[in-house]
Every structure is written in C-alpha cells, then in structure tokens.
Amino acid sequence: MKTLLLVDDEARMLDLLNIYLSPVYHCIMVKSGREAVVHMKNSYADLILLDVMMPEMDGWSACAKIREFSKVPIIMLTARNEKSDVVKGFQLGADDYVTKPFDEGELLARIDALFRRMDDKDTKAVHFKGLKWDEESHELTYEGQQIQLTPKEFSLLGLLLKNPNKVFSRAHLLESIWENKAFTEDRTIDSHVRNIRDKLRQANFPIDLYLSTVWGVGYKWVPKE
Template sequence: MKTLLLVDDEARMLDLLSIYLSPVYQCIKVNSGLEAVVHMRNSYADLILLDVMMPEMDGWTACAKIREFSKVPIIMLTARNDKSDVVRGFQLGADDYVTKPFDEGELLARIDALFRRMDDKNTKAIQFKGLKWDEESHELTYEEQQIQLTPKEFSLLGILLKNPNKVFSRAHLLESIWENKVFTEDRTIDSHVRNIRDKLRQAKFPVDLYLSTVWGVGYKWVPKE
C-alpha cells in the first residue's frame, strides 16, 4: 500500500481526506508546511497532498523546500482557482493542482493518474521504501541520496530486488553476475553482500530488515511491511 502525506492546517479537512483515501492508501496527517518538510527529511511518503493556505509556512514555501532534496510527487490543494496560482505551483515543482471543494472520485483519479505516470517513467526502476534501483541510469538512491555501488554490487542487488522472497545460492549469483568468465569463490559473493549492507547502512537505509542471509544456502530480499 502506497503512503500519502496529507498536509492541511484544518483538522476537519485532514479527517475528510483520510476518510476518502485510507481505504486505498496509507495516510499520514500533519497540520503545517514545516511538519511536512521535517517529515520528508526524516521519513518517507510516496505522494504529498499539500494545502496552499497555511500559517507560518504556506504550501508554496513547503513545496519549494521539499523540492530542494526530494522528487516526491506533490499535488497542491487550495480554495483559490486563480490561474496564476496554478502556474506558480508548477513553477515551484508541484505535479498537479486540485481546487477545493473537490470531488472524491476526481481526487482519487488524479492521484492514480500521477502514480501511473510515475510508473511509466520508472519502468526500469525498482522502488522500495525510499530506495530506488534504476537500471537505465545505473544509479541507486535512498530518499534522493545517491549510493555508490560497484557494477557487480549493483547487479547483485538488482537480482535480489527483482525477485523478492526468492533465495539465491552463492553459486547462482556467481554464475549470473560473473557468467563464469573469471575464477571466483563463494566468499566473493559474501564480500559483495557485506559491502552492499555497509553502504546502505551509511545511507541510513535499514537494510538488515530486508536483505537476509539464508544460512548454508545464500541470500534473499524480504519485502516486509
């Protein structure tokens, strides 16, 4: 289930949004732009519904600050229907704009459409709890922070991510990655897995929850909720 960050200074609006969306998405509610920025710096969401008119830090400012470090999809919510506001939102990095009061079905459709566009854009990428393994760009990031892996480490992690819950023996991984072109040993895989774990830990990704050792066999990726 994807996670939505709902941001509005009106408790009633947050409750309504949660009622509409919680059957389909996991919802996290915060009541200020500042809380939204702090949440995204320290945690994760798949999409943000961001109210514009809020005290202390409005939605425009929050959107701009989040865009300094995250590409998370953002839909702006506002009672104003001025075209200049729409343009401003897009210029600051928003992905869509919904005017209050809104129809429940339309809001869900816009969220679904935005996720579909993101999925189409990332057909060669695997995303998992803020971690993104992108085969096309050959990049690994966690919450927009780039993690430097060697080509072999990148390939090994990709095999595990593409096949969740499947146990791969060391021999299978050796054959898949090195293709028997060079002499290697089982402990070569152990060394690469250790390096991957160290690099993900340094990036603050909780790798030990998901990259599991199956003693006497090999390794697997366990996508726990």
C-alpha cells in the same frame, strides 16, 4: 496500501481529506509545510497532498524544499485558481493542482491517475522491501530517502537485485561491470560490496539479510521472506 501525507493548517480540511481517502489509502496528517518537510526527511509517503496557503512555510516553499531531496509525487491543494499560481506550482516541482472546493471523485481520480503515470515510469526500477533501484534516474532510495552510491556500486547492486538467488563470481562481476578487467582485481569487488553494505546499513536497510557472500566464489542476492 499506499501512504498519503496530507498537509493543511485547517483541522477541518484534514479531517475531510482523511474521511475521503482513508478507505483507499493509509493517511498521515500534518498541519504545516515545515512538518511536511521534516516528515519526508525522516520517514516516507507515496504521495503528498499539499495545501498552498499556510502560515510559517507555505505549500510552495514546502514543495521546493521537498524537491531538494525527494521525487515523491505532489498534488497542490488551494482555494486560488489563478493561472499564475498553477504555473508557479508546476515550476516548483508539483505534479498536479486541485482547486478547493473539490469533488471527492475527481480528487481520487487524480491521485489514481498520478500513481498510474508513476508506475509507467517505473518499468526500469527494481523494488524490494522499501528499497528502490531506479535505472532511469540512476538513483537508489530506501523508503523514499536517497542513498548515494558510486556508479560502479550502483551497477553492482543492480545486477544482484535483478538476478535474485543467482551466484555471481568475482570474475563475472568484474567482466560485467568493469570494462577494462586487466586493471582490476578480485579484491576490487570485495571493496565495493563492503561499501554498499556500509551505506545501506547507515540508511537502516537490513542489507546483511539479503546480500550474501558465497565463500570462495562471489556474491548473490537472497530475497528471504
């Protein structure tokens, strides 16, 4: 079940959205734009329904802040339907715009349509237990939080992820990822694997369960249940 983050300063609206959406999605409710930003920095959601008119931090500001570190789909909710507001939302990174009062069926249809569009863009991505390796955007995320890898680390991890249970020798990895093998050594692979493990551990992904060393040969990705 996908997770929606519902953001509105009106308790009645949050309750209404939860009634509409909880039969289909797992819903998390927060009452301010600031809470939404904090949640997305520390946790995860597959999509955000974000009210525009809120005190302290409005929906536009929250959208802009979230876009600094996340590409999570965002649907803006507002009682205003002026064209300038719609344009502003899209310019700040929103994916869709729904005007209050809204029809329950239309809201569900818009959410479903947005998820379908995101899935179509995901054809070059590998998903594994909250980890997402995205070739098109050249990004690695875990539960929505970005993990910074060097280009070689990214390519090395992707090769392993896309070929589960296949053992890659160090020579094979050097040939596949380093174009000029003559100026690299086997220990280069070990150094990059060590960096990948360190970075994923820091992101709280249990990398040691899946990235396995095959002693005397190389490495493989083991997709344990």
